[in-house]
Amino acid sequence: MQGRAPARPRTTRRLVPPGTKMRPRVVIAFATLWCGLISLVVAADTPISGVQSVTFRGQDFLVRAADTKKDDLRLFWKDDQGNLLHDFVGLEKYVNAKGGKLLFAANAGMYEPDCRPVGLLVQNGSETSPLNLRDAPGNFYMKPNGVFVINEKREARVVESSGYPMLLTPVAWATQSGPLLVHGGDIHPDFIEDSKNRKIRSGVGVRQDGTMVFALSRVPVNFYDFADLFLTKLKCPNALFLDGDISAFHVPGEKDTVPHTFGPMFGLVQKQ
Numbered sequence: 001m002q003g004r005a006p007a008r009p010r011t012t013r014r015l016v017p018p019g020t021k022m023r024p025r026v027v028i029a030f031a032t033l034w035c036g037l038i039s040l041v042v043a044a045d046t047p048i049s050g051v052q053s054v055t056f057r058g059q060d061f062l063v064r065a066a067d068t069k070k071d072d073l074r075l076f077w078k079d080d081q082g083n084l085l086h087d088f089v090g091l092e093k094y095v096n097a098k099g100g101k102l103l104f105a106a107n108a109g110m111y112e113p114d115c116r117p118v119g120l121l122v123q124n125g126s127e128t129s130p131l132n133l134r135d136a137p138g139n140f141y142m143k144p145n146g147v148f149v150i151n152e153k154r155e156a157r158v159v160e161s162s163g164y165p166m167l168l169t170p171v172a173w174a175t176q177s178g179p180l181l182v183h184g185g186d187i188h189p190d191f192i193e194d195s196k197n198r199k200i201r202s203g204v205g206v207r208q209d210g211t212m213v214f215a216l217s218r219v220p221v222n223f224y225d226f227a228d229l230f231l232t233k234l235k236c237p238n239a240l241f242l243d244g245d246i247s248a249f250h251v252p253g254e255k256d257t258v259p260h261t262f263g264p265m266f267g268l269v270q271k272q
Contacts (some may be wrong), residue, residue: 010099050104051251053218056233057225062249063234064104065211068154072269073175073212075108075123077115086261088250093119095269104268105250106214107202109177109242110140111263119176120164121149121264131164132176139241142190145178146240148204156212158183158205158238175264176196181205181227191224201226202247204266205236213239214266216249 054061066073076091078084087089088105095102110118119132119141135141149157151169159167159184161176179188181203198220205213213234217226223241229240244262 051249053228054215054233056229059221059225060230062218064106064249066104066214067194067208068150068156068213070271072241072271073150073173074267074269075121075175075178075264076127077117077121077123079112084261085265087208088248088262091267092252092263095267096142097186101254101270103269104266106204106216106264106266107243107247108264108266109175115261115263117159117175117264118173119145119178120175121170122174124190125152125170125172131161133161139244140178142179142188144180144183144188146180146183147174147176147177148206148240149174156206156210158236158240172240177240177242179223179241181223181241182188182231182236183238185231185237187224187227187231190238191227191248192222193224195222195224197220199244201244202242203230203239204242205230205234205239208236208237214249216247 030040049064050064052063054063076085076094079094084095091105092102093260112118117129119129120127121129130151131142131147144160144162147159147164147173149159149164149167149169150173151157152172153169154172155169158180160180161178164174164176179190181188182205200217200220201223202216203226205215207213213230213236215226215229215234226241227239230236246262248260
């Protein structure tokens, strides 16, 4: 399961790696646009986007770090009337309408064709989709899988899904996906270092100091290299795979003509 859903005929703006599969009508325009975006957005530590370009094992990645103590990271799916937000454009409009300002967004895990999360989703302390511990084919069900959590103390964690119910501190925000890339400082045992299974991949990890780190590959990579990026380069002893080819980062103000519908989305909102 790769979290795919039908694209909507509307324009969105997001940072998508050049290996992403796209409909023919947007490929030429996007190829030109992407070159401009990369030079504009990922030129080291810009205060506007916070997105960095990182090279590891000869492969390029986009990285965005955030601090739960200072930054307001939330999970979005539907608006107040229960309508799907669908994409980054819908998310940004929703945040603006609530008096906020979106600073950064990313896809937040796998979802069904109707955009329902495959697994757990907790929003502002309310469980809107239950924990999924079933066995089935696909990346989501590759055990161990995991849950990204921000608890009521504003502590970020990545935990194994089966251990989620044992958490003692009430959860404010959570999303489930799979597989775990790194767990307790160890790369997932089923990953093969020289695997030829290379795809665009996105994930989120947590450092020992609680810093959250999002990563998106700019070229197709295998699971092992992507996990090792989090462990070795980004210093995350725990990290979770979010999704494959449809993955993207979004920075408001940067233009992108590639539309895609998402299920849950991460949104970093400027604190009031």
